[in-house]
Amino acid sequence: MVSGAVWTFDDNTNTDLILPGDMLFATEEEQRRAVFRANRPGWVDQVHKGDIIVGGLNFGMGSSRPAARSLRNAGIAAVVAESINGLFFRNAVNFGLIALEAPGVHAAFAEGQTAIISLEDFTVRNRESNIVLQAKPVPQALLDLMLGGGLYPHLERKGLLEPRPGVP
């Protein structure tokens, strides 16, 4: 069970908004500070650890840059969107960010409401309105990666890669 306060974003929220191009070679901390700086200046100071993003269609469209990692570093516990861009989803899995597709979610939440996500049956509940939405299930193998910090830590725990602290 994951629950947190909701921030809402519109359709096609792209990787340039999450991780601006001029920050590609910056440190992870500098990248974290730049999240949504163009569309929501000051957001990184308002967000709390464990908050949840509710998005529209094609959330995370754009490039292969590790935008999912920036959201995780900003404290976001999960992204639930109408649909999630394929490359962004791949990065969410690899960098340990919970990402779910739940049609109807954008209309079901207002900013500041609380979302309660069950990863047992992939439901998303609005605590205030009690609306319950069905998200698309994520295969167990991918869920393990999302919950376990992503691919590299997973491979390190299994003794397949040599641990290299600080390299996600």
Added chain:
Amino acid sequence: MGMTIIEKIFARASHQAKVAAGDMVVVDVDVSVMLDSSFHANHRRRILKVHDPEKIVVVYDHMVPAPDKMSAEGHVYGREFVKQFGIRRFHDVGPEQGISHAVVADRAYALPGSVLVCGDSHTCASGAFNCAARGVGQPDLLGAITTGKTWFKVGDTVRYDLVGQLRHGVSAKDVFLYLAGTYGHHTNQNIEFGGPGLAHLGINARRTIATIATMGAELSAEFATFEADQVLLDYVRARNPVPFDAQNPDPDARYVDRRTIDLDTMEPLVALPDSVIQNSVPVGDVERESIQQAFIGSCANGTLDDLAEAARVVKGRKVAPGVRFLVTPGTQQVFQAALVAGYVQILMEAGAVVTPATCGACFGGHMGVLGAGETCITASTRNFKGRMGDPSARIFMASPATVAASAIAGHIVNSAKIA
């Protein structure tokens, strides 16, 4: 409802009876291809165990022979990795050298119906072999190598039915430029090619189309696959004895769109600089453009057929003064075949510089980097700004015949005009 080629490959590889668009699948990976860049100091992680060394292929192609100390260090590291895990299929600098996707094609490492991953965005080239082939990032590549598995989200499939036959002087590259120019990007979608026209397209032509038709690859599609016809089955059986399970689409497969491409109506096209998406024009529209470099090579256009076409166009002619004409065979095997066939002699007599097999000029790495303000016409994979060198250089993309003709003329020209 039946399945498309890609859905059938995924069903087999994920041990399920049925896979449909919208599913997420965890699949067995048949081949993982590592490049010299996989061992680059900034990039690599030390691998402690591999799932199966027989499923790994290592090809040095981006920086070969090593042009600097950083590359050389990575090469040394990779050779130790190959030795440590007993990887047999290793293509180091030497007679087995080549561009990874071209090596995979020459040796038929990508078997019909199989799954292949590699850390390079033009991996989709192997889609010509009825293979689900995709470029992945370094984490995913290391995941596949160490666990034997990876996962994919299954997208909708767009089907292209090819009919008719290409006319003389028109090539697979022109078909690609037509697709890119007419239909634009295919984000999150798969592309499937089939139809009666396939019988007239050789394996090399299919490779050209598959290489650039997908992901990084320039239309942003996830996978491009070709039907497994007799031409393909014969090609593969002559090169790789391992059994395979080719997958053709069900008659009632679900496609999000179905489009017919009449090969008879294709004409030579050129993509204008910076993108191929809805950016193609007939060669005649840009004939005033003078050039300083003409390049034929890369995983898309370094095949024996491409070199033959270039030789046909330049035979008995001379490259225009002020033009550098570079030709890079896709593999050293292709280079040797081109020597035997006499193409290299013809190209060099005309004034071409024929280089060893490497990615080289294609990504502005070495051997043919463009300077400020220069104009290049290329038969390779990508014409993004700055791709081949200085960001102020302009890169037009066209077929090997058009590029070769332009090298002779000193400006962009339709090969029919200099014939």
